[in-house]
Amino acid sequence: MADRLTQLQEAMDQLCTMFVAAFYYIERHHDLKSFGPNDKIPDLKADQPKEVETLDPETFHAGQLELARDLITKEQQIEYLVSTLPGLDNSERDQLQTILDLEEEIVAAEAQRMEAVRERDEVLRRLDGILGVGRRPQ
Template sequence: MADILTQLQDAVDQLANQFVASIYYVHKHHDLQTLSKTDTVRQQQKNEGEDPGDRNVDPYPADVFKDGQKELAQDLILKEQQIEYLISILPGLENNEKDQEQTIQQLEEELKIAEEERKEAVKEKEAVLARLDTVLRSVKRP
């Protein structure tokens, strides 16, 4: 079960990273457009010696931008489905509290039986060791 939980945690972490990457992609590569007539697009002034990679927005052509969005959305959906699958195979989700209590009681009974068997085996081992000790003491050197 711990393995499934580890996989689930990793998948959730990866999904969070994919969300951040998706937001960054949209923020970095959207087309500068106004949403209403009162909106304006601010033009950044380029300073000499400024790295072109430091600009806030690097718009992609509309078709490239849409393809990128589609790919990111598909990746998010795929990761979400993986998380749902991992959750569905976690043990105990199909059992209610009463069923789980019955299972615990059954396991406790099995544990008591196994403990009694262990105690019997220990007694038998001690008896065999005592007999072996007696046999070894009775053996004489020629």
């Protein structure tokens, strides 16, 4: 699993992509309306591609609602990731103490590993002695 900062960066990238997709959806499927008395909606010629594919109001609103929910969900995921990062709750001294504690655990684990290696070597030496006695001379 990726570290928290990588997860946060990926979530931010996804949020930006979602924003672009939402803008595209709204820009591509909005209803054609004029906002002022001088505004005119141009007539399209037969060979011109449609710039806007107007959706019925219910479908358009449902799409907007789904996009908004997705954006909110992603934003909440980002907030959670940010809350798990060390920050104001963990001072530099606390973080240093945590590192020192982890280093002590590593030293203890290494000592246990070395003891296990010594025990293994001793057992192998005794086993070789036992097997050596039981072998027939060649």
